[in-house]
Amino acid sequence: MNSEVEFDEFCPPDTDDESEDEEDSFSKSLAFKNKLARWGLNNNITHVAMKELLHILRDEKCGSSLPKDLRTLFRTPKYSSPVSLGTGKFKYFGIRKAFEIANTRGWEDTSSIKLMSIGIDGLPISRSSKSQFWPILALFDKCQSPNPYVIALYFGSSKPGSLKLFLQDFVNEMSDIKNNGISIKDNKYTLNVKCLIADAPARSFLKMCNGFNAYKRR
DSSP: OOHHHHHHHHSOOOOOHHHHHHHHHHHHHHHHHHHHHHHHHHTTOOHHHHHHHHHHHHTSGGGTTSOSSHHHHHOOOSSOOOEEETTEEEEEOOHHHHHHHHHHHOBSSOOSEEEEEEEEOOEESOTTOOOEEEEEEEEETTBSSOOOEEEEEEEESSSOSOHHHHHHHHHHHHHHHHHHOEEETTEEEEEEEEEEEOOHHHHHHHTTOOOGGGSOOO
């Protein structure tokens, strides 16, 4: 049975114009918030400047639905679907989310300056299939839980088709963290990348170079 027919059976069409107007207004408001958050991240706008902008916009009628706190504006939806990236699917979980989980495990020191190692590698699922995972992993120094955390994950029949799109969310969030740090309750942390860990094929991909096997013999 067609999935759309099944969905319509449970979700009858709205006949109330007012309800449709409210939904349209909500969608536009959400889209505006997302555009504003993306603009702030892409242009490395400081939290102080972004907070001031939110206060200015909230004083106007057009910005009355905006949050007072920029942390609410930048908050990633709790549940987000994977997005298409080339011929595969990509899911970004976030550095802050991983750091917050690591923070609950505790640290071996009380320093507010933390170091993070980033690992990127291609992981084939089986020998009989071309399907593979390409995760971005984070390992936090002196965390009492020595396990790596998944920052992002790509799944497809080959490596990600676009290096820029594969790294874009990571670079944007890391840039924001470099400028503003990570605040958890009353504590503010500085997070720096210690090193990048990758095997030869992954390094070739990150450097946008052809590997040895990519060249054909004459």
